[in-house]
Amino acid sequence: MKRLSWRTKIVAAFALCFGVMLVGGPIDAAQGKGFVSGELLVRQKAGASAASVRAALQAQGAGEIEEIPGIKVKRIRVPEHALEKVRTALARNPNFEFVEPNFIGQGTLVPNDTSYSSQWHLPRINAPNGWQLTTGSSDIPIAIVDSGVDPNHPDLGAKLLPGYNWLDFNTDTNDVQGHGTAVAGAAAAITNNSRGIAGVAWENTIMPLVVLNSSNSASYSNIASAIVYAVDRGVKVINVSIAGTSFSYTLQNAVDYAWNRGALVFCAAANNNTDDPFYPAALPNAIAVAATDQNDNKASYSNYGDWITIAAPGSSIYTTLRGGGYGARSGTSLASPIAAGLGALIWSLNPDLSHVEVLEILKAGADDLGAVGFDPMFGHGRINVLGSLSLAEKIVAETDVTPPVVALTSPADGSAVAGLVTLVAEVEDDQGVDRVEFFVNGNRLGQDTGTPYMFSWDADQVPAGWHRLNAQAVDTSGNVGVSQEIMVYVEQASDLVPPQVAISNPLPGAKLNKQEWVRAAASDNVGVVRMELYINGSLMTVNNSDTLAWRWMTHKERSSVFEVSVKAYDAAGNASEDTITVYK
The missing domain is CATH 2.60.40.10 (Immunoglobulins)
Structure with missing residues (x-):
């Protein structure tokens, strides 16, 4: 086993430029990675006024859909045709900390039809001997951030806690496609009940949190919301068997929220056989779990890299299936909950341990595979239930007296x-x-x-x-x-920052009705003092505020093509303009 090092340094900082962080490349490039159309995720800076933020959103024709509690990330709706324009404009606004697309992750299960009648992985990780020390505790639930869990499965139903469904905005956590049921069984199927299979954590309960849809996709905002939801309800062990290729400050904030409140987020490393980072697994403070096969080799599909934390069995894992049955499945989606199950056992045996101590016990108790010490294929090693529980039994939790x-x-x-x-x-x-x-x-x-x-x-x-x-x-x-x-x-500053202005109606390229309301809004770091509306170069109206609305009797116009422009001015004379073309 590896030497145990307790004073792990946790760096809660980023290397960053000190303006707003614009995440991801141009929207067209991000399209291949997958994101929710017509949505952005933003976080306002501490100290920014609510009025300034609201005005900035309104000026771009954007509106708040929801705020993820705890991490204060807003999910906003923006015009689909103007997504890149709005993202760039908000990134220049000093009120925002970051602006990013609402990326999409995928479930990380690999179909596997091989019929295994036994669970080879449990003896391999020394689970039967570890269970002599503890089989778990219902006081330490495991949150499964996934597609839900089959509530009628005989090896799962009796241990399900109330959860939440972010797809339908209700508490129905029935599995929509099967991924979550397989994941939950690997972590904590009911055991020693003369039927079915054994989970790693026999006695631990399961909180199903639904974010993964029937197409095997989940938005980053929903994943982040589920992590925060679990933490706010006292859950210390959270499993996310979902992975995406795009870094996200929203996911980082959610993982940090869990870490800073003493919880651990176990994440599947994904199944692309690459060292490219996948998220949330590759985020600081997340536990990235790679998969091994029956011979303690890296599974052929498993991702690897210096961002891997630990490894666990993931190939041909016999587990629970939606509909009440059982079958073998493969993927880092199963390696992650197996590791999470061990995390729950450690806390069940010694509930006074901190999350830092639990993570160190996971790593120190692991079997060192591959190169000596940490390596990119297995991280700190393949988990060993007895090895980690033996350490947990002996450790007296430290009192933290060290200031940041x-x-x-x-x-x-x-x-x-x-x-x-x-x-x-x-x-x-x-x-x-x-x-x-x-x-x-x-x-x-x-x-x-x-x-x-x-x-x-x-x-x-x-x-x-x-x-x-x-x-x-x-x-x-x-x-x-x-x-x-x-x-x-x-210094006494001269205001050199122009307002931001956006026309919200009509839309660019629109065909006009017989009469039309022209609407626009503007925001400024100091304040907007005047807005002017021009149609084909002629001044139509002026308004001395940060909004403009003008009723346009278009049926009286002889032209068929119109250039509509709105200019906004601040008290220092700085000005900006938004122009669209519309048709009669």
């Missing part, structure tokens, strides 16, 4: 600033960060609870001259770390 290490990384010490300034902090902690608070001249500005830790400070609210900035981080045990102080010089 926090550094204010932007703006630079001695720099000159003006207007809206993005404060950025990087934090290191061995357990998890609860929040980061930002201060100017010793006065608290506000806080951020999700990575990357940022705050939007309006420097125009203090007099010109030198001012002190610092940050302090509070970890999940209440320990406080304080950053160094930096000095910045606040």
